[in-house]
Amino acid sequence: MGINVKDYLKPHVSLSMNERLDLVRRRFTDESHIAVDQEAFRNDVDRAVLFICPAQVFKLNEDEDSCIVNFEDCLECGTCQVARRYTSWRNPKGGYGVTYRYG
Numbered sequence: 001m002g003i004n005v006k007d008y009l010k011p012h013v014s015l016s017m018n019e020r021l022d023l024v025r026r027r028f029t030d031e032s033h034i035a036v037d038q039e040a041f042r043n044d045v046d047r048a049v050l051f052i053c054p055a056q057v058f059k060l061n062e063d064e065d066s067c068i069v070n071f072e073d074c075l076e077c078g079t080c081q082v083a084r085r086y087t088s089w090r091n092p093k094g095g096y097g098v099t100y101r102y103g
């Protein structure tokens with residue numbers, strides 16, 4: 001795929017979420033640094049966690065009525081922790097996580 005960062009900076013260019021995520025270097029292990037209390041998720045009326053994450057890490061598994069956590073896409077922005085909803089987040093292991101190259 002690959003997107004040129006100069007193209008990204010042009011205001012008229014619209015990028016998909018995957019193209020935006022490709023602009024951030026991410027290095028993750030198999031071990032998730034994010035956990036969701038699934039019972040609390042099921043009991044949540046608005047399920048805001050599905051909408052607050054800019055990287056769309058949290059997805060609904062409709063078959064199991066559970067929350068899928070695609071932790072590899074996490075941008076470490078902290079929004080899910082500010083929201084303080086049934087997610088627990090910790091820093092990825094040393095040497096892992098995201099590296100921002102352009103701001």
Ligand code: SF4
Nearest residue numbers: 053074075077078080
């Ligand atoms: S820290 Fe930010 S990017 Fe990562 S899961 Fe939470 S809201 Fe999403």
